[in-house]
Amino acid sequence: MSWFESLILGLVQGLTEFLPISSSAHLRLTAAFAGWQDPGAAFTAITQIGTEAAVLIYFRKDITRILSAWFRSLRDKHMRSDHDAQMGWLVIVGSIPIGVLGLTLKDQIEGPFRDLRLIATTLIVMGIVLGIADRLAARDEVGGKHRVVRERKTLRDLGVRDGLIFGFCQAMALIPGVSRSGATISGxxxxxxxxxxxxxxxxxxAIPAVLASGGYELKHATEGGAIYWGPTIFATVVAFASGYAVIAWFMKFITTKSFMPFVIYRILLGLALYLLVGADVISPHAGESGG
Incomplete structure (x- = not known):
């Protein structure tokens, strides 16, 4: 991997990680269309550490408050009813599905799941799901004269059942093209x-899942020596910087705007990918190792 490739892939990772359009799909597509080798699941997992560092810094006040309350709740039973302490437990509960499925489906994630035809399918299907979810939200939030029709839930309404559902939605993002943020936000x-x-x-x-996945891949990459360390670290730093900017923009965007631009983009990209693969312009396995 060249330094130029790492720059582009780091930017792609940072710019797409937090948008509901799938960073893993865009990394895969960028490599395929540029004629580069697929960066692979290990590269994706390690560079995601950079984007998660951006999350840790952007949400540092929330995270510090949640961790403090959660640790205190381990000693003080009165703290267990505190919302921040409960959020700590709910993040743990919601992380279980992706942890179990990530280990179970590891071979598929690094192989068959990276087929461009599957990515095209997930881009379209999850785009439609996001569109339906967004329309339902808009119908509840805006009435005849911008009035609230039905009160929607906040994080104070989050319980174990919903936390697990969020977690299973996140686990769907193990398939490139689904999008971690797209699946969990849709859910x-x-x-x-x-x-x-x-x-x-x-x-x-995403914090515990991504850090655990990145650490796991980092350990195996260190043992196997099958990764370009300089370019990968550079890509991780680039992903951090661009990812932080995207978080700041996205959190402001969603307060007043709908997700429909992302829905349209996903569907058009998926259809274009189908056409290109169907016309033999690009192979569904383009850029894969050994393929």
Whole structure:
């Protein structure tokens, strides 16, 4: 991997990680269309550490408050009813599905799941799901004269059941093209949460999963020596900087705007990918190692 490739892939990772359009799909597509080798699941997982560092800094006040309350709740039973302490437990509960499925489906994630035809399908299908969820949210939030029709849930309404559903939605993002934020936000909107609440919990929920995945891949990469360390670290730093800017923009965007631009983009990209693969312009396995 060249330094130029790492720059572009780091930018792609940072710019797409927090938008509901799938960073893993865009990394895969960027490499395929540029004629580069697929960066692979290990590169994706390690560079995601950079984007999660951006989450840790952007939400540092929330995270510090949640961790403090959660640790105190381990000693003080009266703290267990505190909302921040409960959020700590709910992030743990919501992280269980992706932890179990990530280990179970590791071979598929690094192989068959990276087929461009599957990515095209997930881009379109999850785009439609996000569109439906967004329309339902808009119908609840705006009435005849911009009045609230039905009160939507906030994170204070989050319980174990909803936390697990969020977690299973996040686990769907193990398939490139689904999008971690897209799946969890869609699930949250369909369960009746506000856009802001669904996005915020999506970002918090990703922290343990991404850091664990990055650490796991980092350990194996160190043992196997099959990764270009300089370019990968550079890409991770680039992903951090661009990812932080995207978070700041996205959290402001969702307070007043709908997700429809992302829905349209996903569907058009998926259809274009189908056409290109169908016309043999690009192979469904383009850029894959050994393929």
């Amino acid at each position: 949250g909107l369909l369960m009746g949460y506000t856009r802001e609440a669904a996005a915020r919990y999506s970002f918090l929920l």
